[in-house]
Amino acid sequence: MSTTHRIIAIDGPAASGKSSVARELARRLGFVYVNSGAMYRAITWHILERGIASDDAAAVEQLANRTALSCELRSHDWIILVQGADPTPFLWDDRVNDNVSRVSSVPRVREILVEHLRRAALTNDVVMEGRDIGSVVFPETPYKFYIDASPDIRARRRAAQGQHDAIAARDRADSSRRASPLIIAEDAHVIDSSNLTIDGVVGEIIGRLKLKGLTIAS
């Protein structure tokens, strides 16, 4: 895919802090924020609403094929609509947490969503976060980051958000699946956020982007 827009890829495991960092970075740079995980969550929510078991890969694929997905820019966020409806309020429900990794392992689901993700960068500079953004969605971008934190700290961060979320299980599933597993892209800059604030991580990313020659307004 070719685009003249700038793409900043931020990958990492569950609760590593990438959402807060990506959102703040996008705000500081004036780029559009794309949470690819929200898209996998949206399709998971839809599948559950339709009573389909997330481990029935054939049924998941079939429903994904006939679901109308569209994306729109709302303020500076790239939002996914499922059959015209905005599923945002339901995306972080426990049942979505519990099923999203299984749905995300279905290759056809990934194919459909990757196409939508790539489209976001045709018309916008983007900060996009996820699991495979630097490795699969935009392997050609020079701006790749991988944010990690110790399992202990990540579990504590998620609990502090009041969510029941088996992040260790999700990490295992996301790292071991065959389709686009979570990996550290070879040319990604790795940041351990265990002892850093959000501003600290954003500052490190901005410093790195400047070194790489990205022109930054602020």
Ligand code: CDP
């Ligand atoms: O909750 P957290 O921020 O850690 O995860 P998320 O970014 O909301 O992603 C939820 C789930 O979607 C992940 O556990 C993956 O299974 C899947 N996902 C993916 O497969 N590929 C992406 N690019 C983003 C998310």
